Amino acid sequence: MPILNVENLTKTFGGLTAVSGVNLTLESGELVGLIGPNGAGKTTVFNLLTGVYHPTRGSVTLDRGHGAVSLVGKKPYNICKEGVARTFQNIRLFRSLTVLDNVRIAMHQNVRYGIAGGLFHMGSYKKEEQALLEKAQSLLSMLGLAEKSDELAANLSYGEQRHLEIARALATDPALLLLDEPAAGMNPAETAQLTSFIAQIRRDFGLTILLIEHDMSLVMTICERIYVLDYGTVIAAGTPGEIKTDKRVIEAYLGEDMGNA
Amino acid sequence: MKKRKNLPLIITLAVTYVAVWALQATGIVNDYSFAVIVTIGINIILATSLNLVTGFTGQFSLGHAGFMSIGAYTCALITQKNPTIPGFLLGVAAGATAAALVGVLVGLPTLRLRGDYLAIATLGMAEIIRVVFLNLEITNGAAGLSFLPQFVNWNWLFLFTAGTLVLLRNFLNSSPGRACISVREDEIAAESMGVNTTKYKVTAFSMGAFFAGVAGALYTSYFFFIKPDLFNFNKSIDILVIVVLGGMGSLSGSVIAAVLLQLISTWLAAFPEVRMVLYAAMLVAIMLFRPQGLLGSTEVSAVISRRLSKIGRRAKEEEV
Numbered sequence A: 001m002p003i004l005n006v007e008n009l010t011k012t013f014g015g016l017t018a019v020s021g022v023n024l025t026l027e028s029g030e031l032v033g034l035i036g037p038n039g040a041g042k043t044t045v046f047n048l049l050t051g052v053y054h055p056t057r058g059s060v061t062l063d064r065g066h067g068a069v070s071l072v073g074k075k076p077y078n079i080c081k082e083g084v085a086r087t088f089q090n091i092r093l094f095r096s097l098t099v100l101d102n103v104r105i106a107m108h109q110n111v112r113y114g115i116a117g118g119l120f121h122m123g124s125y126k127k128e129e130q131a132l133l134e135k136a137q138s139l140l141s142m143l144g145l146a147e148k149s150d151e152l153a154a155n156l157s158y159g160e161q162r163h164l165e166i167a168r169a170l171a172t173d174p175a176l177l178l179l180d181e182p183a184a185g186m187n188p189a190e191t192a193q194l195t196s197f198i199a200q201i202r203r204d205f206g207l208t209i210l211l212i213e214h215d216m217s218l219v220m221t222i223c224e225r226i227y228v229l230d231y232g233t234v235i236a237a238g239t240p241g242e243i244k245t246d247k248r249v250i251e252a253y254l255g256e257d258m259g260n261a
Numbered sequence B: 001m002k003k004r005k006n007l008p009l010i011i012t013l014a015v016t017y018v019a020v021w022a023l024q025a026t027g028i029v030n031d032y033s034f035a036v037i038v039t040i041g042i043n044i045i046l047a048t049s050l051n052l053v054t055g056f057t058g059q060f061s062l063g064h065a066g067f068m069s070i071g072a073y074t075c076a077l078i079t080q081k082n083p084t085i086p087g088f089l090l091g092v093a094a095g096a097t098a099a100a101l102v103g104v105l106v107g108l109p110t111l112r113l114r115g116d117y118l119a120i121a122t123l124g125m126a127e128i129i130r131v132v133f134l135n136l137e138i139t140n141g142a143a144g145l146s147f148l149p150q151f152v153n154w155n156w157l158f159l160f161t162a163g164t165l166v167l168l169r170n171f172l173n174s175s176p177g178r179a180c181i182s183v184r185e186d187e188i189a190a191e192s193m194g195v196n197t198t199k200y201k202v203t204a205f206s207m208g209a210f211f212a213g214v215a216g217a218l219y220t221s222y223f224f225f226i227k228p229d230l231f232n233f234n235k236s237i238d239i240l241v242i243v244v245l246g247g248m249g250s251l252s253g254s255v256i257a258a259v260l261l262q263l264i265s266t267w268l269a270a271f272p273e274v275r276m277v278l279y280a281a282m283l284v285a286i287m288l289f290r291p292q293g294l295l296g297s298t299e300v301s302a303v304i305s306r307r308l309s310k311i312g313r314r315a316k317e318e319e320v
Helices: A042-049 A076-082 A099-106 A115-120 A125-142 A158-171 A188-205 A216-222 A240-245 A247-254 B002-025 B031-056 B064-081 B085-110 B115-135 B154-172 B175-185 B187-192 B197-223 B233-246 B251-268 B275-289 B300-319
Strands: A002-013 A016-027 A031-035 A057-063 A068-070 A084-086 A176-180 A208-212 A225-230 A233-238
Touching (some): A002 A042, A016 A031, A016 A042, A016 A233, A031 A042, A031 A188, A031 A216, A042 A176, A042 A208, A076 B187, A084 A158, A099 B175, A115 A125, A115 B154, A115 B175, A125 A158, A125 B175, A158 A176, A158 A188, A188 A208, A188 A216, A216 A240, A225 A240, A233 A247, A240 A247, B002 B154, B031 B154, B031 B197, B064 B085, B064 B233, B085 B115, B154 B197, B175 B187, B175 B197, B187 B197, B233 B251, B233 B275, B251 B275, B251 B300
Antiparallel strands (some): A002 A016, A002 A057, A225 A233
C-alpha cells in the first residue's frame, strides 16, 4: 500500500519550470533514493512535499493506513502533524539552544497544555513536561546523543549536528522521513556509519524514508528503489541495479562515475 | 530538583521586597528616591516584555511605547471615573487587555514582515496610536490627563513587577515558550518541526503588549499625569536600549540593565550639562566592549550554577 503518492507535481518560478510532471510512489516501509545532478530540482521536490512551496499543479497524498490526506496547500507545520518530517541540506538546527531543547521543540505538537498552562505552570504542565523530558532523553539515548543533551547545538561537531537534525525530525513522530543530503560533507568512514544509522532508525521507528543524496556508495547500498531527476523531470526509476545500467541516467549524470561505482 | 530551581528567584524577590520596605519604613527612601524605584519597576516590566518579543522570539519591535500608552490611557480613564482600589485594579486589567488586543490586531498583518521591515511597521503603529490619543477629545489632546488618582505604592509595584517576571519566566520554560524561541532560531526549521510560527509570533507580540499595558497603567497610577508625548518614539528606543544592554534573550539581563541605567541616569542628574553626553558615551562603551549585552542570552542563575560547578570540579581535582 503506498504511503505517499505524488502525481504530476509541477512548480514554476516565473518563467522557470523547476519541477515538471513528477510522479513518485512510496510504499510503506520503503527506503527510496532521489538523485540527480545539481540543480535538477531535488530539494524543490522536498520543499513541495513539506509545504515550504505550494505546487503550481499536481497532487500529493499521504496515506498512513487510515485514509488518504492531500498535502497540497497545507502549511509546513500541518504537514508535520500529518507525519512528514525532514532534515535540511544546509543544517538548520536551533543553534543557540541545547540538544535537549532542539528535540523538545520538535515534540511541541503533542503537548496539550496551552499558553495559560505555560504562564502559570498549572493544569497538566508538570506531568506533561516530565513526560516530554523523559521522551526526549530516551530518544537522545537511542540515537547516541544522550551525553550531549545539555550541549548547545552550535557546539556539536559537524557529524553530530547531522545526527541531531535526524533526531529532531524523529522527535516529531513521523511516518515518512525526508532526508536532504544527510551525508553531505562527510568522509567515507562517517558515511558508512551514517548508512547503518539510517538503516537502524528505519527499523526501530518503522519509517518510510525518501532521501536525496550525491554519495553513490550510500544510495546504492541502502536504497531499494531510486528515482533520477534531471531538469525537473523524472528520467528514470528502478532498483539500484537498473539505474546503474540505464542509458539516460548514464548520459545525464552517472556517466563518469560508473567506471568506479 | 524543581523546588531548588525556583529557590534563588524566590529569595531574590523576598530580599528585594523586605529591603525596599525597610528602607521606606526607616525613611532612608524618601519620596524622590521612591519615584526612582517606581521608574525602575515600570522599566523592568517594559524591558522584560519587549525582550520576550525581540530577544526571545526574534521580532524586532519599535512600538512598545504605543502599547504602554494604551494601558496608561485606559487606566487613567477608568480611575478618573472610579478612583478606588478596585477601580485601579480594573484599570490595570482593562489597560493590559486593551493593549494585548491591539497587539493581536497589529501583529496579525505586520508579523509577516521580518527584521527592519517589521521595525518600521511597529514604529508606524506606535505613531498612529500616539496621534489618536493626541486628537481624541476624551484623552484631552496634547495637554493630556492630569490630577489622576495615585494608587501605586511599594506593595502594588512589587506585586506587578515580580508577577510579570515570574509569569514571563514560567512561559519561557514551557512548550509554547520554547516554540517562540525556535522562531528566533530558525523560522523555516521551526515551521517544519510542527511549530505554527505565525501563532507564536502573535502570541509573543500580544503578550509583550499586555505587560507593556500593565506598565503604562502603573505609570498613570503613580505619576498621575500623562500626555501623548511621553509615549513617543524616544520612549520605545529607551526600552530597546535596556533590552539590548541587558542582553537579548535574558530576562535577568533586562532587570539588571533597567536598575543600572536608572541609577546611572539619576546620578547623572546632578550634572545636567553633560548628562546626556556621559550617558550616551557609556552606552557606546558598553556596546563596544560587550556587544552581546551584559548577560548575552544567559540568565544569572545559569551563570552562577556554571561557576559553582566549575569550583566544585576544581575542588574535586585538588582532592585527587
